[in-house]
Amino acid sequence: MEEAQLNVVLLRHTPDPELACAAAARQCYSAAGVRDLQEKMTPEKVVALLDTVVRGGHHSVLEHASFTFGVEGVSRACTHQLVRHRLASYSQQSQRYVDAKTVKWVVPPKVKANGKAYEEFAKCMDSTLKAYAALEELGIDKEDARFVLPNAAETKIVVTMNARELLHFFEMRCCNRAQWEIHALAVKMLQECKKAAPNIFKYAGPTCETEKICWEGKMSCGKWKNIEGAQLREKGIC
Amino acid sequence: MEEAQLNVVLLRHTPDPELACAAAARQCYSAAGVRDLQEKMTPEKVVALLDTVVRGGHHSVLEHASFTFGVEGVSRACTHQLVRHRLASYSQQSQRYVDAKTVKWVVPPKVKANGKAYEEFAKCMDSTLKAYAALEELGIDKEDARFVLPNAAETKIVVTMNARELLHFFEMRCCNRAQWEIHALAVKMLQECKKAAPNIFKYAGPTCETEKICWEGKMSCGKWKNIEGAQLREKGIC
Amino acid sequence: MEEAQLNVVLLRHTPDPELACAAAARQCYSAAGVRDLQEKMTPEKVVALLDTVVRGGHHSVLEHASFTFGVEGVSRACTHQLVRHRLASYSQQSQRYVDAKTVKWVVPPKVKANGKAYEEFAKCMDSTLKAYAALEELGIDKEDARFVLPNAAETKIVVTMNARELLHFFEMRCCNRAQWEIHALAVKMLQECKKAAPNIFKYAGPTCETEKICWEGKMSCGKWKNIEGAQLREKGIC
Amino acid sequence: MEEAQLNVVLLRHTPDPELACAAAARQCYSAAGVRDLQEKMTPEKVVALLDTVVRGGHHSVLEHASFTFGVEGVSRACTHQLVRHRLASYSQQSQRYVDAKTVKWVVPPKVKANGKAYEEFAKCMDSTLKAYAALEELGIDKEDARFVLPNAAETKIVVTMNARELLHFFEMRCCNRAQWEIHALAVKMLQECKKAAPNIFKYAGPTCETEKICWEGKMSCGKWKNIEGAQLREKGIC
Numbered sequence: 019m020e021e022a023q024l025n026v027v028l029l030r031h032t033p034d035p036e037l038a039c040a041a042a043a044r045q046c047y048s049a050a051g052v053r054d055l056q057e058k059m060t061p062e063k064v065v066a067l068l069d070t071v072v073r074g075g076h077h078s079v080l081e082h083a084s085f086t087f088g089v090e091g092v093s094r095a096c097t098h099q100l101v102r103h104r105l106a107s108y109s110q111q112s113q114r115y116v117d118a119k120t121v122k123w124v125v126p127p128k129v130k131a132n133g134k135a136y137e138e139f140a141k142c143m144d145s146t147l148k149a150y151a152a153l154e155e156l157g158i159d160k161e162d163a164r165f166v167l168p169n170a171a172e173t174k175i176v177v178t179m180n181a182r183e184l185l186h187f188f189e190m191r192c193c194n195r196a197q198w199e200i201h202a203l204a205v206k207m208l209q210e211c212k213k214a215a216p217n218i219f220k221y222a223g224p225t226c227e228t229e230k231i232c233w234e235g236k237m238s239c240g241k242w243k244n245i246e247g248a249q250l251r252e253k254g255i256c
Numbered sequence: 257m258e259e260a261q262l263n264v265v266l267l268r269h270t271p272d273p274e275l276a277c278a279a280a281a282r283q284c285y286s287a288a289g290v291r292d293l294q295e296k297m298t299p300e301k302v303v304a305l306l307d308t309v310v311r312g313g314h315h316s317v318l319e320h321a322s323f324t325f326g327v328e329g330v331s332r333a334c335t336h337q338l339v340r341h342r343l344a345s346y347s348q349q350s351q352r353y354v355d356a357k358t359v360k361w362v363v364p365p366k367v368k369a370n371g372k373a374y375e376e377f378a379k380c381m382d383s384t385l386k387a388y389a390a391l392e393e394l395g396i397d398k399e400d401a402r403f404v405l406p407n408a409a410e411t412k413i414v415v416t417m418n419a420r421e422l423l424h425f426f427e428m429r430c431c432n433r434a435q436w437e438i439h440a441l442a443v444k445m446l447q448e449c450k451k452a453a454p455n456i457f458k459y460a461g462p463t464c465e466t467e468k469i470c471w472e473g474k475m476s477c478g479k480w481k482n483i484e485g486a487q488l489r490e491k492g493i494c
Numbered sequence: 495m496e497e498a499q500l501n502v503v504l505l506r507h508t509p510d511p512e513l514a515c516a517a518a519a520r521q522c523y524s525a526a527g528v529r530d531l532q533e534k535m536t537p538e539k540v541v542a543l544l545d546t547v548v549r550g551g552h553h554s555v556l557e558h559a560s561f562t563f564g565v566e567g568v569s570r571a572c573t574h575q576l577v578r579h580r581l582a583s584y585s586q587q588s589q590r591y592v593d594a595k596t597v598k599w600v601v602p603p604k605v606k607a608n609g610k611a612y613e614e615f616a617k618c619m620d621s622t623l624k625a626y627a628a629l630e631e632l633g634i635d636k637e638d639a640r641f642v643l644p645n646a647a648e649t650k651i652v653v654t655m656n657a658r659e660l661l662h663f664f665e666m667r668c669c670n671r672a673q674w675e676i677h678a679l680a681v682k683m684l685q686e687c688k689k690a691a692p693n694i695f696k697y698a699g700p701t702c703e704t705e706k707i708c709w710e711g712k713m714s715c716g717k718w719k720n721i722e723g724a725q726l727r728e729k730g731i732c
Numbered sequence: 733m734e735e736a737q738l739n740v741v742l743l744r745h746t747p748d749p750e751l752a753c754a755a756a757a758r759q760c761y762s763a764a765g766v767r768d769l770q771e772k773m774t775p776e777k778v779v780a781l782l783d784t785v786v787r788g789g790h791h792s793v794l795e796h797a798s799f800t801f802g803v804e805g806v807s808r809a810c811t812h813q814l815v816r817h818r819l820a821s822y823s824q825q826s827q828r829y830v831d832a833k834t835v836k837w838v839v840p841p842k843v844k845a846n847g848k849a850y851e852e853f854a855k856c857m858d859s860t861l862k863a864y865a866a867l868e869e870l871g872i873d874k875e876d877a878r879f880v881l882p883n884a885a886e887t888k889i890v891v892t893m894n895a896r897e898l899l900h901f902f903e904m905r906c907c908n909r910a911q912w913e914i915h916a917l918a919v920k921m922l923q924e925c926k927k928a929a930p931n932i933f934k935y936a937g938p939t940c941e942t943e944k945i946c947w948e949g950k951m952s953c954g955k956w957k958n959i960e961g962a963q964l965r966e967k968g969i970c
Contacts, residue, residue, distance in 0.1 A: 027767055030752060033744050038800060041743075042823035042890040045802075049830050052802035052890050053741055073728040075709055081821035082892045084798045086752060088759075088766035095351070095403060098332065104342035107795030107894065109756035113333070113407075114435065116763050126400035135394040142387035142404045149380035156373045161435060162364035165333060165408040166380045169351075176756040176766050178796045178894075180821065197352065197399060221730040228729050233551055252549040253704050254697040265529055267517075268509050276506060276562060280585035280652040283564075287592050290564035290652050291503055311966040313947050319583035320654045322560045324514060326521075326528035345557030345656065347518035354525050414518040414528050416558045416656075418583065459968040466967050471789055490787040491942050492935040570812065571827070571879060580818035589809070589883075590911065602876035611870045618863035618880045625856035632849045637911060638840035641809060641884040642856045645827075673828065673875060 019140040022091040022122035022172035024202055028210035035083035035181065035215045040064040043071050043079040068217040072185075080181035080218060087177045087207060093124035095169035096199040100177070103187055107178040113171075114161040119151055122172040127198065143170065181218050184211060193224035194239035257378040260329040260360035260410035262440055266448035267414070273321035273453045277419065278302040281309050281317040306455040310423075318419035318456060325415045325445055331362035333407035334437040338415070341425055345416040351402040351409075357389055360410040365436065381408065419456050422449060431462035432477035495616040498567040498598035498648035500678055504686035505652070511559035511691045515657065516540040519547050519555040544693040548661075556657035556694060563653045563683055569600035571645035572675040576653070579663055583654040589640040589647075595627055598648040603674065619646065657694050660687060669700035670715035733854040736805040736836035736886035738916055742924035743890070749797035749929045753895065754778040757785050757793040782931040786899075794895035794932060801891045801921055807838035809883035810913040814891070817901055821892040827885075828875040833865055836886040841912065857884065895932050898925060907938035908953035 032038050041056035044067065048055055059067075071079055092100075101108050123143050129135045146166055153163040179187060184207070190196060191204035211219045224241075226232045232242035235252040242248040270276050279294035282305065286293055297305075309317055330338075339346050361381050367373045384404055391401040417425060422445070428434060429442035449457045462479075464470045470480035473490040480486040508514050517532035520543065524531055535543075547555055568576075577584050599619050605611045622642055629639040655663060660683070666672060667680035687695045700717075702708045708718035711728040718724040746752050755770035758781065762769055773781075785793055806814075815822050837857050843849045860880055867877040893901060898921070904910060905918035925933045938955075940946045946956035949966040956962040 025765070029755075029766065029770070030747050032798065032800070033747060038744060045823050045888060045890050046826050047829045048825070049834075051739070051804050051888055052743065056743070073730050074711055074713065075729065078821070079823050082800050082823070082890060084746065084892075084894075086746070086796050090765050093403060094332075094336065094407070098336050098339070101336070101339055102346070107792070108340070109759050109793050109796070111762070112760050115761045120763075124403065126396075126403055128400050129391070129396060129403070132394060132396065135391055135396050138387050138390045138394070139404065142384060145383050146380060146404075146406070149376050152376045153367070153373055156370060156376070158364075158367060158370065158373050162366050165331060165362065165364055165367070166377065166384075166406050168384070168404050168406045169332070170403040174759060174765055176759050176796060178798075180798075180892075229727070235550055237550065251705070253551065254549050263527070267528065267532070268514060270560065270562070271506050271509060279505075283585050283650060283652050284588050285591045286587070287596075289501070289566050289650055290505065294505070311968050312949055312951065313967065316583070317585050320562050320585065320652060322508065322654075322656075324508070324558050328527050345554070347521050347555050347558070349524070350522050353523045358525075412521060412527055414521050414558060416560075418560075418654075467965070473788055475788065489943070491789065492787050569879060570808075570883070574808065574812050574815070577812070577815055578822070584816070600879065602872075602879055604876050605867070605872060605879070608870060608872065611867055611872050614863050614866045614870070615880065618860060621859050622856060622880075622882070625852050628852045629843070629849055632846060632852070634840075634843060634846065634849050638842050641807060641838065641840055641843070642853065642860075642882050644860070644880050644882045645808070646879040 019143045020122045022124050024092060024206065025090040026203065026206040026210060027088040028214060029086045029088050029176070031085040031214055032083040036064050036068060036217050038082045039071070039079050039181065039218065040067045042082045043067055046079075065217050069220075072218065072221055077182045077185060080185065083181045083215065083218065084178055085181065085184060085211060085214070087210070088174070089177055089203065090174045091122070091124065091172055092175070092203060093170050093199060094167075094173050096124070096203065097173050097175055099197065099200050100175070100203070103179070103183065105179070105183045108175055110175040111173050113164040113167060117160060118164060118167055118171060119147065119154075121147070121167070123170045124172055124199065125170065143168070181215065185219070185222055188219075188222040189225060189228070192222075194241055195234055195237060257381045258360045260362050262330060262444065263328040264441065264444040264448060265326040266452060267324045267326050269323040269452055270321040273419065274302050274306060274455050276320045277309070277317050277456065278305045280320045281305055281314075284317075303455050307458075310456065310459055315420045315423060318423065321419045321453065321456065322416055323419070323422060323449060323452070325448070326412070327415055327441065328412045329360070329362065329410055330413070330441060331408050331437060332405075332411050334362070334441065335411050335413055337435065337438050338413070338441070341417070341421065343417070343421045346413055348413040349411050351405060352399040355398060356402060356405055356409060357385065359385070359405070361408045362410055362437065363408070381406070419453065423457070423460055426457075426460040427463060427466070430460075432479055433472055433475060495619045496598045498600050500568060500682065501566040502679065502682040502686060503564040504690060505562045505564050507561040507690055508559040511657065512540050512544060512693050514558045515547070515555050515694065516543045518558045519543055519552075522555075541693050545696075548694065548697055553658045553661060556661065559657045559691065559694065560654055561657070561660060561687060561690070563686070564650070565653055565679065566650045567598070567600065567648055568651070568679060569646050569675060570643075570649050572600070572679065573649050573651055575673065575676050576651070576679070579655070579659065581655070581659045584651055586651040587649050589643060590637040593636060594640060594643055594647060595623065595630075597623070597643070599646045600648055600675065601646070619644070657691065661695070661698050664695075664698040665701060665704070668698075670717055671710055671713060733857045734836045736838050738806060738920065739804040740917065740920040740924060741802040742928060743800045743802050745799040745928055746797040749895065750778050750782060750931050752796045753785070753793050753932065754781045756796045757781055760793075779931050783934075786932065786935055791896045791899060794899065797895045797929065797932065798892055799895070799898060799925060799928070801924070802888070803891055803917065804888045805836070805838065805886055806889070806917060807884050807913060808881075808887050810838070810917065811887050811889055813911065813914050814889070814917070817893070817897065819893070819897045822889055824889040825887050827878040827881060831874060832878060832881055832885060833861065835861070835881070837884045838886055838913065839884070857882070895929065899933070899936055902933075902936040903939060903942070906936075908955055909948055909951060
């Protein structure tokens with residue numbers, strides 16, 4: 019059983035993403051054209067404007083910057099969650115076309131840490147691969163043979179999101195309540211974003227960190243207790 | 257191995273979906289208010305207006321009618337495709353919370369029709385379920401144990417789409433080029449829609465039927481050859 | 495100068511909108527099918543489930559209920575803002591096709607309350623209508639003559655949103671920071687929604703009311719000061 | 733009366749937009765990772781792949797390339813249409829904040845070509861501006877004074893769309909059935925796109941040109957008659 023490793027590459031993004039968003043924000047309040055606005059905008063002005071925009075929640079201008087990631091080493095369970103974020107674009111490796119005979123597997127950390135569980139898991143992956151190969155030999159097409167492939171099968175996916183959607187994604191998925199795999203993916207994506215556009219993503223992450231509020235109510239992970247001044251709340255109960 | 261059966265129920269839809277869309281269409285061209293418009297609209301007028309709207313491709317007014325389906329007996333492979341239709345709403349059975357020890361399986365027809373393949377398939381599902389149960393006994397949570405569950409595992413999902421998106425969905429997924437499972441799902445959904453709103457869905461389906469054109473080029477299934485007057489085409493090649 | 499009056503009619507909505515959303519929420523956590531789930535769900539269970547869903551921010555299940563409004567007596571300024579809410583469907587009276595010679599006008603309350611301003615305003619509307627009529631007599635089509643029509647010109651529009659988007663819309667537009675006209679529209683729409691689905695819209699409105707937090711920072715209207723226990727905050731500043 | 737001039741600037745776009753889309757397309761069918769795929773892809777391969785993708789209508793991979801335009805010299809009538817394209821991002825000059833006392837005007841070509849109409853039009857714009865200034869002097873805020881501003885008032889807007897949505901936009905708005913102003917805007921945007929990504933936008937435009945079919949039925953402009961081999965069709969009538 020070969021294990022897959024999570025790998026996240028920021029393939030490309032809108033050039034000068036922070037200037038792009040800041041100039042668009044200025045356009046709303048200025049009589050000048052956007053090209054003039056962005057030429058005259060100092061780096062300090064960009065930082066100040068983005069701070070106002072991001073902190074005040076006026077995020078629509080952040081849609082003008084897009085980020086494209088190459089993601090490898092994630093399970094099909096993870097991508098089934100991922101693609102539920104609908105304000106985004108995806109191109110995913112297809113099990114209808116790509117042969118899975120040498121597929122790698124995503125192993126949950128708690129399985130890895132449990133010797134007997136790991137053994138069961140590995141045995142299951144091996145017998146599954148044998149069944150997959152046997153089906154192909156019996157003349158079953160990949161698109162039907164893949165029905166035996168488990169959630170653990172590695173997949174690769176290209177993901178494009180704009181900065182506004184990314185902020186929402188990080189708020190949801192960097193939260194401890196998210197599943198460990200999409201949580202790990204989100205954390206890596208956020209690291210890349212912070213390098214490319216630090217002022218846009220300065221306040222990105224779960225609300226316990228950015229707002230000092232956990233909104234999960236009784237579903238909370240409890241992390242808020244370790245954050246000074248943080249509160250546990252729900253809508254309608256204040 | 258217990259097999260799942262595809263089951264599609266139209267749970268509910270916008271009341272008077274055809275009147276809803278026809279009255280909205282009239283609003284664009286009339287000085288009167290929409291309530292007056294819909295009160296004065298005869299059934300014949302509704303049919304005539306929808307015919308113009310649907311045939312002419314002016315589909316935005318069809319967004320005012322929504323349809324909600326309960327879908328059972330589909331595989332996780334199918335729903336991973338399904339949820340890629342982003343202009344829709346989904347609530348899906350979660351493998352993080354619902355125990356899979358008695359899960360049913362979706363068996364591809366070509367596997368079912370092939371004795372030896374069916375045997376391999378059934379054996380694989382059985383050993384997978386044993387691994388799943390073993391992992392749970394070893395203290396692995398459902399959200400991690402599910403990594404061994406295959407695409408074939410049955411899932412249930414609630415789907416809401418408006419009529420415009422449904423027309424697009426049927427054009428894509430009632431086409432023979434779609435995979436058999438989502439094709440079967442789309443055909444059943446279309447049957448339900450035709451009962452509820454026959455004039456909206458009169459020209460729904462693959463373009464070989466509705467336009468007498470197959471746009472798939474060399475990827476075509478060839479069905480167009482059996483449709484009188486139908487053509488095989490691609491964008492830019494006429 | 496004839497004045498337009500704001501009029502909002504809830505034309506139709508998904509039948510049993512609260513049961514629709516509650517049953518979809520249950521589907522995520524249950525092995526049973528959605529039809530069984532909704533048949534077995536008591537009214538009390540629906541209320542309890544929606545309370546959890548709405549307060550906890552797990553709003554995706556609320557997308558299964560849609561609401562369609564007929565809106566009259568709003569200005570083109572208002573609808574230009576309104577249609578920026580992109581997760582919604584619109585059918586609007588077209589100035590390309592509907593003659594404006596008897597159009598009514600939306601008069602801002604502050605203009606109405608200011609005698610001289612009202613006089614200027616009315617004079618301007620009258621001379622505009624004369625110009626419009628003159629252009630038509632000179633052979634100019636409606637689609638070009640309408641270039642002289644002001645923002646104040648009344649328009650009618652059919653609007654469909656699902657409950658999740660409506661909650662977002664009410665959070666934004668029932669806030670005092672929204673412009674008076676779209677604020678008035680949102681308040682009327684919320685009144686209708688509360689009648690049709692009280693448990694979905696129980697905690698709808700600006701965050702000063704629902705969360706006891708104003709997120710507008712220095713842009714705040716100050717209303718939070720009159721709400722016991724309410725706070726003024728921004729992202730990143732806690 | 734100062735006239736506004738349409739001005740469209742492609743401010744920025746995803747770097748290497750054609751490689752971005754082609755590599756994403758390859759990811760769907762390849763076991764390799766996307767970074768390897770794009771490094772190995774020759775320019776010829778990119779062109780060939782995009783040709784297949786665009787002609788075959790498999791446009792989802794084109795979403796990975798985004799284009800941001802600065803648009804000036806358009807009327808509020810035009811932007812009210814423009815922002816109805818919901819799969820796009822906009823930042824528009826706000827009449828609530830930007831003073832209109834020196835606003836320019838968009839004059840329809842047919843008004844310009846008609847001496848008396850032009851005179852009426854100019855007179856109306858002048859008296860409107862006087863009313864606007866008078867209202868401000870009477871203490872009316874810009875957000876209310878703007879109710880007298882006509883559709884002809886110039887606005888500026890920053891627009892971001894991905895290539896898939898742009899193809900749809902050009903199909904709709906480069907069609908002669910679109911209004912002259914948004915038609916002119918779309919034609920200029922397409923010119924910019926063709927320079928930046930010629931292989932993505934090779935077959936962009938109205939269907940009479942790209943498919944040799946006019947789908948407008950009896951609403952057709954008749955242009956198809958001048959295109960060799962072109963047909964007039966509607967859905968359901970072949």
